[in-house]
Amino acid sequence: MSQRNTGVPSLVSGADGGSHTEMTCTVMQVLERVSSKWSIGILLAAMDGPVRFTELERRVKGISRRMLTLTLRNLERDGLLVRTVYPTVPPKVEYTATDMAKELYDSLQALTAWAERNLESIAAARRRYDAATP
């Protein structure tokens, strides 16, 4: 989340009945978890069952070891992934998506659907805007 900025902004209580205000805060908290560059990719890669570290590194294309570790730690901290260590040699670590993560995945479907429906509209809007703004 965008990992960049911290702090959840909110609306003042204006013409707002209260629901918008709450929604802003609440939704922003989800976005903070999910909008970091690699969170979604990792989460999805771990949805089909336990995955090992190296397997994740392969599946999530372009990610560095560092960011994989950091993002995994955050997802684990938020209870979206479970980390299981097998004390063998060589070590074996598995990451498993929790039920909460699976529900999150379902909730993201609406957003994905919106994106698919409007991707072209957005691209068109951008072309128009960029053409009109030299």
Added chain:
Amino acid sequence: MSQRNTGVPSLVSGADGGSHTEMTCTVMQVLERVSSKWSIGILLAAMDGPVRFTELERRVKGISRRMLTLTLRNLERDGLLVRTVYPTVPPKVEYTATDMAKELYDSLQALTAWAERNLESIAAARRRYDAATP
């Protein structure tokens, strides 16, 4: 969102049937639009009809003039807001959410619902993690 990092990561085609891969890309593109620190707040503040610049500044608590302008420009560029200038003195500018933005708002409800259901679980998971990680 997102502000911070650009570039949409994707999964490699592994055990994935293809849907996960697509979803990652697609959903990330939405998140990039929406996850910048102030996007949601502004969008929500503009959902109830046309809003003027200063009114937005009042409603979106804590935002600076600069970030308000920048975020408005991006939202306009993506076709989520329409900017209407009345050539009067003093100037009057109104921002109106498009239908696309309203659909986006609806799609965010699922995410908000998830957040409300799991906010406490997440907080608990964090407490556990932080307690176990000195």
Added chain:
DNA sequence: CGGTATCCGGAGAGATACTG
């Protein structure tokens, strides 16, 4: 295999002052 440790660059965001 599954990580840490370090260094570094760039974008996002804040504060402030000025203007048509």
Added chain:
DNA sequence: CAGTATCTCTCCGGATACCG
């Protein structure tokens, strides 16, 4: 009123090297 223009700072993310 509705913005630009600057300057600065933070901190995310990439690259690289090393360790149990």
